[in-house]
Amino acid sequence: MIPSAFDYQAPTSVDDALAALSAAGDEGKVLAGGQSLLPVMRLRLAAPEMIIDLGRIAELQGVSDDGDAIVIGAMTPHHVVASDPLVAEHGALIAKATQTIADPQVRHRGTFGGALAHADPAGDLLAPALALDAEFEIAGSGGRRTVPASEFFVDLFTTAIGEDEILTSVRVPKTTGWKSDYQKFTRVAQQWSIVGVAAAIRVEGDSIAEARIALTNMGSTPIRASAVEQALSGCALDETAIAAATASAGEGTNPPSDTNGDAAFRRHLAGVLTGRAVSTAAGVVSSSAGAA
DSSP states (O other): OOOOOOEEEOOSSHHHHHHHHHHHGGGEEEESSOTTHHHHHHTTSOOOSEEEEOTTOGGGOOEEEOSSEEEEETTOBHHHHHHOHHHHHHOHHHHHHHTTSSOHHHHHHOBHHHHHHHTOTTOSSHHHHHHTTOEEEEEETTEEEEEEHHHHEEETTEESOOTTEEEEEEEEEOOTTOEEEEEEEOSSTTOOOSEEEEEEEEEETTEEEEEEEEEESSSSSOEEOHHHHHHHTTOBSOHHHHHHHHTTTTTTOOOOOBTTBOHHHHHHHHHHHHHHHHHHHHTOOOTTOOOO
16 A cells, blocks of 8 residues: 655754654654554554654764763664674674564664664564663653663553654663573564564673573563573573573563464473573583474
């Protein structure tokens, strides 16, 4: 289908974008990479009268070093994030998850901030951002503010971004030297994650000193697996020990039930994939890793 008619603006500064958004009111929509908004417009599930394209705002693009964190501009394309040396060195979990998104075409058009602001619970960037305690920098008519990942994802397709606000960047604390992996289960290529697991571990000697684990599509928002993180603290770098510490990853979650699997199946997957992600990150995964 063809979208309903709309007006279009392409501001070159955040202030101009905010002014356009304020003027449009309820009839305005912000366009990032367009990989989520344009399909629903074509289906006429959304019919905004004004589209405000952020693609020409230089401030919103690129990756920079900010001391103890890296800062990723909201309009930075996925393929740039996935290949950026700063992300690879200081936020490898982000890079690995981004590399699994859809296909090369989507990764070249879609944006880091756009995917996070869309807040699809099956999206592959939400759990890594939560696991790494990312901070979201938001600009609005009342000024700029920073929201931690634990408060940013509010509900299904809902974030802390207000109607008169724009996500400008994401600040990711450095995990230099940590080992990480992102595991996802899909039935066909390029499908949204049925279940995904973001894992980052800090190793000391022959054991795990600290772990960060978050789950994809196990509820209406990404879920931090705090109990598993505690169980992994001090865990030996042994596949059997890791499997025991991660088996309960799905407990207490509220995943959906649909044609891809019921809630019980997804909870089982969460345990299997968490064990697999941690073992892979630790370098102890074997060919006998648990099957989904």
